Amino acid sequence: MSISLLVVGHANTGKTSLIRTLLRRQDFGEVNDRAGTTRHVESVKIKIGQQSVMTLTDTPGFEDSIGLWQIRHSPRFQSFQGADWLQPFCDSQFAQDEFEQEAKILKQLTKADIILYVIDIRQAPLGKYLDELTLLASANKPIIPILNFSATASAHTDAWRKVLAERHLHAVIKYDTVAFYFEDEKRLYQSIQSLMPEDYDTIAQLIQSREEAAQLRKTMASRQLAELMLKAASTRLECSSYPLADNESRAFEDNVRSLENRFIRQLLRLYEFQEEDLIATPLAIQNDRWQQDIFAKETLKEWGIESGTSALTGAAIGAGIDVMSAGLTLGTATTIGALLGATWKTGRHYKDTLKSKLTNRYYLCLDHATLTLLCLRGLSAIHHLHQRGHATQQAYELNTQTQNDDLIAQLKPYWKQAQQHPEWATQDLPDTHPSVRDLQKYLDKAIEQNSH
Numbered sequence: 001m002s003i004s005l006l007v008v009g010h011a012n013t014g015k016t017s018l019i020r021t022l023l024r025r026q027d028f029g030e031v032n033d034r035a036g037t038t039r040h041v042e043s044v045k046i047k048i049g050q051q052s053v054m055t056l057t058d059t060p061g062f063e064d065s066i067g068l069w070q071i072r073h074s075p076r077f078q079s080f081q082g083a084d085w086l087q088p089f090c091d092s093q094f095a096q097d098e099f100e101q102e103a104k105i106l107k108q109l110t111k112a113d114i115i116l117y118v119i120d121i122r123q124a125p126l127g128k129y130l131d132e133l134t135l136l137a138s139a140n141k142p143i144i145p146i147l148n149f150s151a152t153a154s155a156h157t158d159a160w161r162k163v164l165a166e167r168h169l170h171a172v173i174k175y176d177t178v179a180f181y182f183e184d185e186k187r188l189y190q191s192i193q194s195l196m197p198e199d200y201d202t203i204a205q206l207i208q209s210r211e212e213a214a215q216l217r218k219t220m221a222s223r224q225l226a227e228l229m230l231k232a233a234s235t236r237l238e239c240s241s242y243p244l245a246d247n248e249s250r251a252f253e254d255n256v257r258s259l260e261n262r263f264i265r266q267l268l269r270l271y272e273f274q275e276e277d278l279i280a281t282p283l284a285i286q287n288d289r290w291q292q293d294i295f296a297k298e299t300l301k302e303w304g305i306e307s308g309t310s311a312l313t314g315a316a317i318g319a320g321i322d323v324m325s326a327g328l329t330l331g332t333a334t335t336i337g338a339l340l341g342a343t344w345k346t347g348r349h350y351k352d353t354l355k356s357k358l359t360n361r362y363y364l365c366l367d368h369a370t371l372t373l374l375c376l377r378g379l380s381a382i383h384h385l386h387q388r389g390h391a392t393q394q395a396y397e398l399n400t401q402t403q404n405d406d407l408i409a410q411l412k413p414y415w416k417q418a419q420q421h422p423e424w425a426t427q428d429l430p431d432t433h434p435s436v437r438d439l440q441k442y443l444d445k446a447i448e449q450n451s452h
Contacts, residue, residue, distance in 0.1 A: 002045060002052040003196055003203075006112035008105055008136065010129060011061030013120040014148040017177035017391030019056050022046065022185065024272055026390050028058075041104050046206070053199075053206050054192075057108055060101040062132050068102050069131040072138075083139045086110060109139035114195055121147045121154040125163045133167055142195045144188070145172045151179035180389040182214055218386060220270055222443040225378040226436055227429070228263040229411070232256060232374055233418035234425040236365040252364055260374060264381060271385040278381060280398035371415050372408050379404070379443070383450040410442050 007015045020028050028044060046054040062068070071077065071094055077085045086106050089095060095103035109115070115136055119129070136143060145164050147157065164172055173188045186207055193203045237252040239245070260280070268275060366374075377398055384396050414435055418424055429436050 002055045003192065003199055004055050004057065004111060004113045005116055005192070006057050006059065006105075006108050006114070006141075007116045007118060008059050008132075009061060009118035010065070010120070010132060011063055013061065013118045014177050014391070015061065015118045016058055017389070018116070018118055018146065018148065018175065019044065019058055020391040021177045021180055021389040022056065024390055026272070026274065041108060048202075048205055048209050051202075053202055057112070059105045059108060062105065062128070063101055064099065065102070065128045065131040065135065068099055068135060071099070072135065083110065086139065106135075109136070109141065112139075112141055114192060115139070115141050115143045116146055117143050118146050118148050119160060120149055121156050121160055122149055124156045125160050130163065133164075133169075137167065143169055144191050144195075145169050146175050146188070147172060148175055148177060150174040150184075151176035151181075177389045177391040180387050182210065185210070214386075217270055218382070218447050219444065221267060221382045221386070222440050222447055223431065223436075224263055224266050224270070225375070225382065225443055226439040228259055228378060229371065229375055229415070229439060230418045230429065230435060231425050232259050232366055233371055233415040234421050234423070235259070236363045236419070236422050236425070238363055248364075256366065256370075256374075260377070263378060267381055267385060271388070272390070273385060273388065277388070277392070277395055278385070278398060279395050280377065280381070365419050368408075368412060368415060371411075375408065375411065376402050376404065379446055379450065382447055386447075404446060407442060407446050411439065414439050 007019060009015050016028065020026060023044060023046065028042075041057060041059055043055055043057045045052045046056065071089070072085060076092075077089060080088065086109060090103050090107050095106075117133065117136060123129075133143070145160075147160060150157075161172060164170070171191045171194070173184065173191060175184045175188065189203050189207050193200050196203070235252075235255060237248065237255075239248050264278060264280060265275065268278060380402055381398055384398075388396065417435060431437065431440075
């Protein structure tokens with residue numbers, strides 16, 4: 001049987017947001033900064049496969065708990081003990097008029113197994129909140145206080161803990177529906193386990209399934225980033241002249257931008273967010289959403305990257321493109337014959353470079369500075385989405401400065417290898433491919449480190 005959790009609290013404390021985050025869904029209820037957004041009762045289930053484990057019931061917020069407390073102790077209801085007053089009150093005219101929203105909460109109390117009381121710890125524990133706790137306690141149901149917006153330090157946290165302890169509510173859960181951390185959710189489930197021992201094993205299965213799903217998302221995200229890096233590094237353009245014609249330069253840059261755009265869309269789908277939830281501002285793409293240019297020298301500097309120190313040998317076009325060159329001297333037919341003949345097995349990767357030398361044509365590829373930028377942006381996007389609550393209203397701008405020199409040093413050999421394999425740009429390499437496997441191993445480690 002599904003455990004019934006009643007989510008209650010004062011108006012605009014984040015009740016619907018909590019449910020969205022637990023569900024990993026953005027389409028449940030309505031969330032905004034306007035007080036009293038939720039005006040009706042709505043239930044939804046958390047499942048393992050087809051098995052319903054918990055039923056979450058969203059309720060309107062308390063709007064006049066002080067007035068409700070006074071009615072509770074008026075001559076009409078003061079003789080009732082414990083939960084006995086709930087039904088008479090819900091049948092009274094009060095529940096139809098000024099306390100209509102509160103009555104919607106009280107009607108659900110007798111159906112609930114556990115009450116989740118959501119607290120906005122940015123607010124001090126005023127009398128109206130204490131009245132709410134006392135009214136809820138009269139239903140004789142276990143209460144789990146949830147300190148919402150706890151990712152940011154609050155001056156009221158200790159005061160709330162003291163108030164809750166005075167009411168014998170010691171199992172307090174820190175939570176944040178905007179900056180999501182799975183360990184907080186895990187502690188919530190463990191508190192429910194302690195209150196519902198007969199469902200202990202089922203809740204343990206839920207915790208395990210949630211942990212496995214989170215790990216799978218990280219693994220798939222690193223696989224997608226590895227694919228982006230290999231395709232970007234192996235992407236190149238043959239051109240007939242240098243400096244490059246404007247149309248050729250734009251075509252090459254747009255191709256790179258489309259690769260990153262595809263990666264971001266895949267990542268958003270993986271974490272079940274919408275395209276408007278992430279804005280990669282430093283990169284200009286076809287839909288003009290991003291306002292800066294990844295190939296601009298200022299963009300690279302903003303991320304702490306000096307293009308001159310990591311560019312491939314050759315003349316750079318802008319800050320992000322390099323003309324591929326092996327630095328070979330082709331002075332004699334003997335040297336050319338040796339490379340193209342008997343010893344070609346060891347020199348075959350230089351075929352296109354030799355061809356460009358002989359025919360005065362050029363091959364453009366990304367330099368290491370731009371590949372570094374793409375990699376760091378990808379890691380930042382994964383880190384944010386992995387800890388983004390599904391109630392978050394503000395779009396994330398992918399322009400945070402970051403650096404990981406050790407990781408980049410480990411990845412550079414794979415970029416160099418990819419630049420010798422232009423066919424990888426149009427191939428979907430299997431997970432078992434050595435370059436994919438090794439690249440993902442380093443990215444997995446970097447993502448795991450960012451998660452702690």
